Amino acid sequence: MPQKITYFAIIGGARSVSNPSGLVRRLEHDDGQEDEALRRDFSWKFTPVIIEWERGDFGEELVEVSHEQAEKIIEYFRGRWGASGGA
Amino acid sequence: MDSAESLGTSPLVAYHDGTVIIGSAKGRMVGSIDRPVRPDQPDPPDRPDRSERPKTPQDFDAKLAERLSTLTRASAYERLYARAQAQDAPFRERLAREESAQPKDSLSADKPEPDLERPRTYWTEVPRFLALWGRITEKWQGQWHSEPDPADRSHQYDVRSERQARAADLVAGIPAAEPPISESLKSAEKESNRRGWLVGFEHRLKGNNRLMEKVMDSLEAQPDATPEEAVDHIPDAIRYTFCYDHDDYAPGYWDTKSRLESSGYEMYYAKNAWSDPEYKGVNTRWITSSGQRFEVQFHTSESFHAKDEVTHKAYERIRNPETPRAEREDLRDFQRQVTSWIPVPPLAAEIPDYKKEGF
Numbered sequence: 001m002p003q004k005i006t007y008f009a010i011i012g013g014a015r016s017v018s019n020p021s022g023l024v025r026r027l028e029h030d031d032g033q034e035d036e037a038l039r040r041d042f043s044w045k046f047t048p049v050i051i052e053w054e055r056g057d058f059g060e061e062l063v064e065v066s067h068e069q070a071e072k073i074i075e076y077f078r079g080r081w082g083a084s085g086g087a
Numbered sequence: 088m089d090s091a092e093s094l095g096t097s098p099l100v101a102y103h104d105g106t107v108i109i110g111s112a113k114g115r116m117v118g119s120i121d122r123p124v125r126p127d128q129p130d131p132p133d134r135p136d137r138s139e140r141p142k143t144p145q146d147f148d149a150k151l152a153e154r155l156s157t158l159t160r161a162s163a164y165e166r167l168y169a170r171a172q173a174q175d176a177p178f179r180e181r182l183a184r185e186e187s188a189q190p191k192d193s194l195s196a197d198k199p200e201p202d203l204e205r206p207r208t209y210w211t212e213v214p215r216f217l218a219l220w221g222r223i224t225e226k227w228q229g230q231w232h233s234e235p236d237p238a239d240r241s242h243q244y245d246v247r248s249e250r251q252a253r254a255a256d257l258v259a260g261i262p263a264a265e266p267p268i269s270e271s272l273k274s275a276e277k278e279s280n281r282r283g284w285l286v287g288f289e290h291r292l293k294g295n296n297r298l299m300e301k302v303m304d305s306l307e308a309q310p311d312a313t314p315e316e317a318v319d320h321i322p323d324a325i326r327y328t329f330c331y332d333h334d335d336y337a338p339g340y341w342d343t344k345s346r347l348e349s350s351g352y353e354m355y356y357a358k359n360a361w362s363d364p365e366y367k368g369v370n371t372r373w374i375t376s377s378g379q380r381f382e383v384q385f386h387t388s389e390s391f392h393a394k395d396e397v398t399h400k401a402y403e404r405i406r407n408p409e410t411p412r413a414e415r416e417d418l419r420d421f422q423r424q425v426t427s428w429i430p431v432p433p434l435a436a437e438i439p440d441y442k443k444e445g446f
Contacts, residue, residue, distance in 0.1 A: 004154045005398075007222055010308060010309050010312075010321055012446070013316065013320070013446065014334060014445060019311075020310035020311070021309035021310075021311045021395030022308045022310060022311060022312065024308055024311035031412050032412035032413055032415050032416040033412065033414045033415065033416075037307060037308035037310060038310070039307065039310060040310040041269055044318075045307070045408075047304065047307070048304055048405075048407075049304065049305065049308045050407035051405055052406070054365075055360070055365075055366050055402075056322075056358035056360060056370035057322070057323070057379075058305075058322075059305070059321050059322045059368070059372075060305075061115065067206070077311065080311060081310065081311075087367040
């Protein structure tokens with residue numbers, strides 16, 4: 001069970017927090033951090049993009065969002081991809 | 088100076104600090120980790136740094152021309168060493184005072200005498216970094232799997248095949264945009280009055296497999312992005328690195344930035360990482376009038392060496408999905424230890440971050 005979860009919306013170009021291109025999160029466990037991205041099937045999977053963004057190596061911008069905002073973003077994606085991500 | 092006497096002058100390099108000895112064949116950079124050649128990149132030249140230094144143009148200032156003609160890794164190291172000695176003089180004097188103030192019998196027999204003639208700098212610590220990396224490797228390598236070829240990893244991604252195919256088409260078109268950009272960068276190097284030099288120029292195009300891997304990582308993290316967005320926004324498909332001497336760094340940054348802008352390029356992003364505990368330097372992103380993006384990094388000799396020769400493999404392990412969390416923490420701690428020894432150039436911290444609206 002992570003002690004803390006921080007969400008980031010991926011934005012870039014003309015996108016904003018209200019229409020991001022993706023959602024990633026950092027989980028802080030007792031033995032270290034784990035970074036995950038929300039996939040099209042709404043599962044979470046490891047991603048290197050937070051590490052890359054911290055180093056200036058990722059082309060898009062990450063903006064930290066609250067847990068409530070993250071829920072809204074997931075709902076936004078459900079509307080675009082369908083409930084199972086198949087749309 | 089035993090760890091670097093052979094810089095640029097001898098085909099054999101040996102470090103010996105009591106914990107590690109590294110024999111180095113001709114062509115390997117001093118302090119380099121003995122890592123395999125990156126599969127998607129060409130072999131580096133025998134002496135990449137020297138071969139990339141600017142040749143003296145006829146119209147160059149005579150003093151600068153003379154300096155460039157003798158600018159070798161050995162001379163660069165000598166200058167850095169001399170500067171470090173000067174900077175550390177107060178520290179050595181304090182050590183000497185403390186030692187003389189101690190009663191003689193308080194020193195145990197097996198305690199080594201402090202080496203007052205060898206102030207600790209980034210370069211003197213390189214053997215320790217390599218020894219530390221060796222211990223990390225030994226601790227975790229039992230859990231390391233062989234690195235798969237990125238070209239064979241596409242099945243691991245949750246990205247639809249039509250998006251992959253479109254991304255691959257876009258990636259294939261990138262190399263055609265590179266020659267005129269490289270020409271401008273070479274001109275900026277030649278005309279630099281702040282003595283900046285390009286390093287790793289032969290790696291200016293990211294290998295196709297590595298680029299596709301990065302595009303796929305990006306697409307997977309952004310299920311709502313188009314392949315065009317993902318490929319266009321990869322910042323370093325075409326990339327360059329400028330190095331400067333410590334005191335020339337900040338003026339050199341502004342000088343090179345101005346020259347690239349005069350060439351018609353626009354900087355749309357700058358990230359100053361000189362306060363970052365795991366990485367030092369400034370990464371900038373540029374766009375040509377035709378819309379091709381490229382990256383220019385700004386380093387000192389130390390920050391480039393740390394990134395390219397000491398922590399590169401740790402960074403790759405951190406990015407690897409197979410790496411256990413606890414190992415990732417060791418790797419990040421390793422990066423912090425190495426990076427803490429990189430001296431920050433004057434005024435480097437004043438270089439502002441920048442992000443253009445809409446990019």
